[in-house]
Amino acid sequence: DAMVIQNPRYQVTQFGKPVTxxxxxxxxxxxxxxxxxxxxxxxxxxxxxxxxxxxxEADTPDNFQSRRPNTSFCFLDIRSPGLGDAAxxxxxxxxxxxxxYEQYFGPGTRLTVT
Amino acid sequence: AxxxxxxxxxxxxxxxxxxxxxxxxxxSGNPYxxxxxxxxxxxxxxxxKYITGDNLVKGSYGFEAEFNKSQTSFHLKKPSALVSxxxxxxxxxxxxxDMRFGAGTRLTVKx
Numbered sequence: 001d002a003m004v005i006q007n008p009r010y011q012v013t014q015f016g017k018p019v020t021x022x023x024x025x026x027x028x029x030x031x032x033x034x035x036x037x038x039x040x041x042x043x044x045x046x047x048x049x050x051x052x053x054x055x056x057e058a059d060t061p062d063n064f065q066s067r068r069p070n071t072s073f074c075f076l077d078i079r080s081p082g083l084g085d086a087a088x089x090x091x092x093x094x095x096x097x098x099x100x101y102e103q104y105f106g107p108g109t110r111l112t113v114t
Numbered sequence: 115a116x117x118x119x120x121x122x123x124x125x126x127x128x129x130x131x132x133x134x135x136x137x138x139x140x141x142s143g144n145p146y147x148x149x150x151x152x153x154x155x156x157x158x159x160x161x162x163k164y165i166t167g168d169n170l171v172k173g174s175y176g177f178e179a180e181f182n183k184s185q186t187s188f189h190l191k192k193p194s195a196l197v198s199x200x201x202x203x204x205x206x207x208x209x210x211x212d213m214r215f216g217a218g219t220r221l222t223v224k225x
Contacts, residue, residue, distance in 0.1 A: 004157070006157075033213075040152075040202055040218060041217070041218070042216065042217055042218060043158070043204075043213075043215055045212050045213070057212075090157050090158065091157075092157075092158075099146045099208035099209070099210075100146055100163075100165045100208070102148055102160045102163055103160070103213050105150075105157035105158040105159070105160075106157050107156050107157045108155070108156065108157045110155065
């Protein structure tokens with residue numbers, strides 16, 4: 001089945017220690033998104049890739065970076081995690097940025113910062 | 115600005131009863147509205163969307179939603195609730211490259 005896969009499902013890192021979360025998709029969608037979700041709140045968009053074009057949200061901290069080496073994979077790098085970065089990180093894909101297309105989400109990676 | 119609001123943090127229903135999860139929207143132009151469900155420690159799952167056409171939209175797992183332009187609402191409904199429907203439900207509107215979510219409504223279905 002076509003899907004969005006996130007690894008790992010649970011990640012524990014130390015304060016200030018860089019961490020990378022990964023996302024892969026078999027849907028062949030052009031667009032990949034990264035969201036941060038805290039405590040059952042609404043997901044907050046961090047950034048997205050439309051093909052190779054990177055689009056950062058204005059309020060996304062510089063501490064968060066992303067890479068998309070090919071259509072299938074996208075990575076979220078947190079350069080120096082703080083306690084406030086503990087959250088669920090959701091990857092999503094969409095066929096295009098057109099407003100009529102829904103997004104498909106992966107299962108998420110729960111990040112704990114100690 | 116495009117936004118959605120979910121006026122209820124929590125909805126409780128008995129199994130077998132109909133359920134409604136409310137959503138209102140504020141959109142300039144054509145509204146493109148979505149419902150997602152999230153189970154514990156999982157990502158969001160797409161349920162249904164309204165783009166144009168019939169005001170009653172049918173989706174996954176027996177859910178449907180009614181688009182009401184005069185009331186600017188897009189309520190999620192199901193005729194007969196199941197205990198397994200207990201989850202967090204998000205209404206959303208697409209705006210540019212963003213999926214703007216409501217605050218979420220936690221649905222609890224009791225046996």
